[in-house]
Amino acid sequence: MNKLELSYEAIHDRDILIAIPSMAIAIGILYMPRKLAQPTIGLDAVLSILLGGIIIILFTWLTVRLASKFPGQSFITYASKLASKPVAIGITLLFVLHGIFITSFEIRAISNISHLYLFDKTPIEIISFVFLLAVVYAVSGSRAAIFRLNALFLPFIIVAIIALALLSFRFTEINNALPVFQTNLDGYFVTTYRSMLTISGFGVLGYLLFYVPLIKSPTQTSKASIIGVLWVIASHLIVLIITILVFGNIATSNLIFPVIELARDIELPGEFFNRFDSLFFAIWIMAIFNTSAMSFDVAVLALQSLFKKVTKLKIVFILSPIIYFISSLPKNSYETGLSGRVIGYLGLGLSIGVTLLLFLLRMIRGVK
């Protein structure tokens, strides 16, 4: 790599701020209100999001703090220093797997949803194939370009969430917020756990271990990442509150994709935008695209650090069919959801576990 290319690939603190909501906001938020409404009563799940959010902020801060101590080094380099080479290789491979699985899951899930609501005759395989091609195109280019795409798409996503809240405001009913604080401890416990899962975007925040060292001068990275997670928490809060205020707790827990139902409820004046859901879908596909591209890219990045001689394009072209194959494994949407849950919990465990392990090792050994 020559000097010019290096500077081209460099990312900045602000990119991390944008990357965090871009990665974390994806499929999960579309059904999050159901998962959080089921074990709670009224709007009590707000507390769980706040609590889960604080825990995730804490872990993200740890992750970034750890990774920003090694600017310019790849994950495998600093992890080897901290935890021996074999362990570092093992962890890297696990992240490769996580990246592959998350990409497959996101691709399959968005294909399922598009098939369900947009094109009921178009085969799922075709939808996911076309979507994968777009992701491959993004990943095979420059890494900085993916970050720039994140920056390009994120405003749309934020606007979509705000529009969703504002436009469905007239359907809200204050009675749906009541009663307050009637959930039992068990309910809070389960939903806090689920909030952590969705706020961490199924563990994709762990990818920061790979991306943060790419920052040339990591001065404000911790602050930027905390702001990034705060954005994610805010979007979850807005979506949860508006969904429950419109549908009520019980109907929300009975809807498979409460957020899509909410978008479908909105009818705008005027012919073209009459159906808000089509607009919402278009924007949400951007959100899924960001997440898929980032998780695909992290798998590529991790493999690149393992096999330095193999070119990036080769890795991308080897991974693509694997991802396509895995994405076609679930038999139906139930199995897709189930696989997402499994990948999510494993990913969250992986991210938190690795961060804690390396952070503790660094404290004990004092590696610089």
Next chain:
Amino acid sequence: MHIQNAPLITLYILSLLLLTGCWDSVELEERAFIYGVAVDLANDSTKNDYQLRLTDQLVVPSGINTTSEGVTNQKAYRNLSKSGDNLFDINNKISKQENRTMFAEHLEVIIFSEEVVMQPDLFKKSLDVFTRTQDMRRGIKVAISKGKANALLEIVPEDVKLPSEYISTLLENQRSAEVSYPLRLGDLNEYLLMELSFVMPYLYILDDESIENDGVAVFNGKKGGIVGILNGTLTKGRNIITGDANSGTISISADDTKFTAELIDNKSKINLVNEKKNNLKFQLEVEVTGIISETADKNNPFTNSEAYEEELVKKISSLIKQTIEKAQNELQTDIFKINVYLRNHHYTLWESIKENWDTGENYFRQSDISVDVDVTIEHSGNTLYNSEKEGG
């Protein structure tokens, strides 16, 4: 053009051909939009085995567009019906009669006949298809009809060409206090999931060209069916109790006085004052704001509004008393949203009584509801006296 680029260019042209295909494209002219749906009991249904009859109202576009020549006599709709066990299946059977692809995305209104909703749980089961399938929206309006529901889809007033559009806008017109708010499918689904009791708009055919929206059908959540009908007057009482009577009139007609007040605002507040299960006591505070829009009274309402207010308090109190009596003794169903109040503000108590709230033990029936009515006359119109001036 360089000859070595030829394969690439061929690929581009080929992909243009391949990628522009669309599996799901259906031309607008080939779509038949279902605008209204009516659900009835089929003639051959027996007591234990209910057969439903579904009627779809399809829009005929050429009937809607009037030509420059003037009025066309062509009908703007086509009603198709079939019988069967399950609605989705019946709909599919109906599609055999239609040359265009049927689309329910613009469905405006669903009408159930009284007899369907009277059967316990049949209504709940037949509603499932409307919340489950993806092309249904939760904003579809639901209403109950007196008699056959499909007959309503044949009523064409002079100014509206589509019966279902007429019904849909009729349900939205809230100028009277004697009707229910339009019932959205999404809300209905919520009530059914929570097994709460509620009221539904009640429609009947007045003559060949009009349908009247009058009174409400009372649905008991636990019993899963309609338990009775509340007439227009009592519906007004019910709406005043729940604070929903923000329009409509109250007319007083006694020997010594005759006037009409127009309702412009209505608020109500409910409080639980005694929490003993078998002797629940509720205190209702009802506030009504109105204007005098017609009077035959010798008193001028501008300076003597207290006298008018007093009359109104008397009238409203007795109306409310009648309504509560009907709900508690005859219908034995909570139509005043007290269930929602209890769930929201006295959750533990509600959890312990919800199974027996308006069925079984029926705590609702045993509870004591006292009402405080407060009437304010905001203004009395443009004139002072009726033609007959006091003492004149």
